[in-house]
Amino acid sequence: MFYNLKSLLPKSIKRAGIASRLKDKQVTDFFNKAKFGFLNAELANGVRPMYLRNKILYVASLSSVAAERLEPRQAEIAEGINKKFGPGTVKKIKLIT
Numbered sequence: 001m002f003y004n005l006k007s008l009l010p011k012s013i014k015r016a017g018i019a020s021r022l023k024d025k026q027v028t029d030f031f032n033k034a035k036f037g038f039l040n041a042e043l044a045n046g047v048r049p050m051y052l053r054n055k056i057l058y059v060a061s062l063s064s065v066a067a068e069r070l071e072p073r074q075a076e077i078a079e080g081i082n083k084k085f086g087p088g089t090v091k092k093i094k095l096i097t
Contacts, residue, residue, distance in 0.1 A: 024052040027089060028079055031057065038073055039066055051091065055091040057081070067095045 013019050015032035028049040047070065050073045057078070061067040070077070074093040081090045 023085065023089075027052050027057065027085055030081060030084060031059070032079070034077070035070075038077065039069055050096070052090065056090065057090045057093045058096060059093055060096045064097055067097045070083065070095060 013022060014050040027053065035047050035049075038044075039047065043066040047066050048060050050060050051056040053056070059070070061070070070093075074095075078090045078093055081089055082088065
């Protein structure tokens with residue numbers, strides 16, 4: 001008897017209780033790729049998404065310039081994440097410098 005892996009995997013993830021952690025990881029990975037659209041490569045390399053907790057995406061920045069450039073675009077970035085992962089996934093982005 002054969003089972004389709006695409007149907008088994010989501011069920012197993014939910015049963016294991018790791019669905020929310022997996023989604024959090026997907027959000028941080030998405031931000032890590034999308035940051036190059038908001039910053040030049042030099043600044044983007046100094047910005048790292050740390051984690052998503054309580055619908056707040058924590059982002060560390062080695063550069064205050066990068067943080068200043070991201071700050072006014074926080075709503076736009078959160079909106080892009082919410083379009084991809086569902087409404088209310090990220091309500092706020094907190095920059096840590």
